[in-house]
Amino acid sequence: WSQARRGCRPAADEAFTNSLGVVTVTTMDPAPVPHVDAVVVGAGFAGLYALHRLRSQGLSVRVFEAAPEVGGTWYYNRYPGARCDVESVDYCYSFSDELQQEWNWSEKYATQAEILDYLNWVADKLDLRRDITFGTRVNSAILDETTLRWTVRTDGGEEVAARFVVMATGALSAAMTPDIPGLDTFGGEVYHTAHWPQAGVDFTGKRVAVIGTGSSGIQSIPLIAEQAAQLYVFQRTPNYSVPAGNRPLSAEELAEIKAGYPERRRVSFRSGGGSPHVAHSSPTLEVPPAERRAEFEKRWQLGGVLFSKTFPDQMTDLGANAEAKRFWEEKIRAVVDDPQVAELLIPDDHPIGAKRICTDSNYFQTFNSPHVQLVSVRRTPITAIDATGIVTTEAHFDVDAIVFATGFDALTGSLGKIDIAGRGGERLADDWAAGPRTYLGLGDDGFPNLFMITGPGSPAVLANMVLGAEAHVDWIADAITYLDENGYAAIEPTPDAVDNWLAELAQRAASTLFVKADSWYLGANVPGKPRVFMLFCGGFGVYNDICADVAASGYKGFRLIPA
Numbered sequence: 001w002s003q004a005r006r007g008c009r010p011a012a013d014e015a016f017t018n019s020l021g022v023v024t025v026t027t028m029d030p031a032p033v034p035h036v037d038a039v040v041v042g043a044g045f046a047g048l049y050a051l052h053r054l055r056s057q058g059l060s061v062r063v064f065e066a067a068p069e070v071g072g073t074w075y076y077n078r079y080p081g082a083r084c085d086v087e088s089v090d091y092c093y094s095f096s097d098e099l100q101q102e103w104n105w106s107e108k109y110a111t112q113a114e115i116l117d118y119l120n121w122v123a124d125k126l127d128l129r130r131d132i133t134f135g136t137r138v139n140s141a142i143l144d145e146t147t148l149r150w151t152v153r154t155d156g157g158e159e160v161a162a163r164f165v166v167m168a169t170g171a172l173s174a175a176m177t178p179d180i181p182g183l184d185t186f187g188g189e190v191y192h193t194a195h196w197p198q199a200g201v202d203f204t205g206k207r208v209a210v211i212g213t214g215s216s217g218i219q220s221i222p223l224i225a226e227q228a229a230q231l232y233v234f235q236r237t238p239n240y241s242v243p244a245g246n247r248p249l250s251a252e253e254l255a256e257i258k259a260g261y262p263e264r265r266r267v268s269f270r271s272g273g274g275s276p277h278v279a280h281s282s283p284t285l286e287v288p289p290a291e292r293r294a295e296f297e298k299r300w301q302l303g304g305v306l307f308s309k310t311f312p313d314q315m316t317d318l319g320a321n322a323e324a325k326r327f328w329e330e331k332i333r334a335v336v337d338d339p340q341v342a343e344l345l346i347p348d349d350h351p352i353g354a355k356r357i358c359t360d361s362n363y364f365q366t367f368n369s370p371h372v373q374l375v376s377v378r379r380t381p382i383t384a385i386d387a388t389g390i391v392t393t394e395a396h397f398d399v400d401a402i403v404f405a406t407g408f409d410a411l412t413g414s415l416g417k418i419d420i421a422g423r424g425g426e427r428l429a430d431d432w433a434a435g436p437r438t439y440l441g442l443g444d445d446g447f448p449n450l451f452m453i454t455g456p457g458s459p460a461v462l463a464n465m466v467l468g469a470e471a472h473v474d475w476i477a478d479a480i481t482y483l484d485e486n487g488y489a490a491i492e493p494t495p496d497a498v499d500n501w502l503a504e505l506a507q508r509a510a511s512t513l514f515v516k517a518d519s520w521y522l523g524a525n526v527p528g529k530p531r532v533f534m535l536f537c538g539g540f541g542v543y544n545d546i547c548a549d550v551a552a553s554g555y556k557g558f559r560l561i562p563a
């Protein structure tokens with residue numbers, strides 16, 4: 001009866017074979033669908049914490065994870081050079097002082113392997129695996145409107161009923177491969193950075209093409225270049241990247257950070273980007289030129305994505321942004337030998353920071369190597385892939401391997417793959433046809449007790465996502481406690497609250513430079529995706545205040561449904 005033990009509903013009539021080979025046909029009533037308080041989908045940073053937090057407050061929880069292990073992003077993205085771009089000491093759980101005191105990060109920006117080790121260590125320490133079903137994809141979540149229970153169905157045919165569903169499916173977990181004619185005819189090796197082989201890849205002596213120069217391309221290209229005999233980098237959009245300045249962390253430095261964690265985390269939760277480095281207090285052009293330059297230099301040395309937060313007006317004022325851009329361009333021209341290549345590598349179509357600034361180690365310097373060639377597919381588009389390589393409007397590039405570093409269907413991609421039906425059978429996919437609709441990024445009207453973590457409508461990828469996930473999980477867990485203590489069965493955003501939130505998101509975005517780039521924040525990298533700025537860009541601290549205020553007011557904007 002393994003089906004029943006796994007929680008599947010057996011068919012009404014079934015044949016069973018005993019150990020002697022005798023077949024018995026039994027007629028029976030369908031077994032009831034097993035029930036838990038909450039189903040969590042995904043076992044990355046967000047899902048693991050959701051399991052721990054909800055379980056700690058007495059809920060029964062089932063987690064389904066498509067991958068064979070924990071880790072999410074850090075399970076899949078094993079490409080060479082994969083690292084976090086928020087400092088390791090900040091890009092880790094803050095909810096348990098024991099965890100943050102016990103774990104020792106070895107470098108300023110941890111490698112994928114170290115982050116995955118950390119997540120496995122957390123999963124062991126908190127005994128999380130016993131409630132996670134791995135290698136299992138959730139295909140659908142259907143609401144029964146009379147009982148307000150969700151039926152969650154997996155690709156293995158298992159069904160579980162739950163009062164709450166928490167979608168911890170990841171903002172960057174639906175990888176994109178462009179539809180290039182002839183890809184299936186290619187005779188060499190094909191890889192995607194987001195589905196990198198566990199055993200790694202040896203490119204020694206090979207001719208390699210990397211398609212894409214977003215974050216994954218920028219991190220992997222210098223290391224692939226170290227091995228490859230010939231590397232062609234196919235660039236559609238040049239991107240801003242700031243050196244990581246990565247280095248080992250000393251024992252003294254770590255001890256100091258650990259001693260200061262309470263304040264470091266307090267500042268991070270109140271900051272614009274979820275890290276403890278706050279912007280200079282004055283607008284860019286009010287700061288004298290020498291001091292301004294020194295401030296940019298300080299951020300440059302700090303490394304990475306926070307360069308876009310040097311001054312408070314950098315993402316709202318084109319003049320201020322131009323100052324940052326000028327500083328950045330000087331730095332790049334100084335390290336790229338060929339001025340024509342430098343010109344190709346410097347973005348000319350969007351303000352700095354309007355797309356996520358990447359964090360690299362020797363990316364631009366890589367193009368000084370004679371065996372590395374930059375191909376602008378904006379000038380000479382890729383027309384096809386054939387058995388031996390890549391065809392552009394101008395040339396044929398013979399290669400042994402192609403690496404797609406082409407990113408994700410961000411924010412909505414993973415949710416869109418699940419058939420989610422709420423009140424009246426309305427599909428989430430239909431409700432979001434013109435762009436994602438949420439209140440606070442936490443839920444949508446018509447979908448009671450269905451929560452999203454770091455989904456569209458929240459700061460998500462604009463802030464440290466570990467702290468973002470913690471903030472969401474805590475808010476959801478507190479809301480569930482509130483429901484139970486006050487005799488409510490369910491919580492659901494009102495249509496007005498959703499509409500008002502979307503208007504607020506749009507209005508906040510319109511007052512920034514974010515809308516001046518064809519970025520994945522706007523869905524611009526996915527053919528046919530509605531062009532909507534999907535994030536709350538008012539800052540992580542401001543957003544946390546809004547969510548806290550909503551909760552403190554008895555969940556204004558939400559309909560609370562009596563039990």
Ligand code: FAD
Nearest residue numbers: 042044045046066072073084085086137138169170173465
């Ligand atoms: P994920 O880690 O994406 O996990 C989601 C999980 O859900 C996946 O394991 C997936 O298999 C599972 N899943 C999805 N759909 C289903 C389904 N239908 N059924 C079952 N399982 C499902 N953010 C930062 O803040 N700082 C950084 O430095 C940073 N670096 C990054 C580097 C890379 C290379 C990438 C790709 C992303 C990076 N991010 C960074 C963003 C990163 O995605 C988040 O920080 C964080 O890991 C997200 O955790 P999560 O649990 O929300 O989602």
